[in-house]
Amino acid sequence: MSWALICGALWVLASAIVAMLPMRRQYVPGVALLLSAPPLILWIGLQHGWLWTAFGVFAFLSMFRNPLRYFWKRARGQNPEVPK
Secondary structure, three states: OOHHHHHHHHHHHHHHHHHOOOHHHOHHHHHHHHHHHHHHHHHHHHHHOHHHHHHHHHHHHHHOHHHHHHHHHHHOOOOOOOOO
16 A cells, blocks of 8 residues: 555544544644645545546545535635534
């Protein structure tokens, strides 16, 4: 198994652990995971091909759909509600 896939598996485990935290404690590690995902998906894609990049992008969008929706609304000038 390549280092890219090992790091990807560790990223998935870390995101599952962060998802179990209370909402107020998810922000800092969640943002770190959110920012580290695109380079990791690109690294996996460069080593294993576009199909695995597509799987990684779909998994990333599925796992982070609510934060991405929030940032999308903020970028459009709306004021979305943050859960407590």
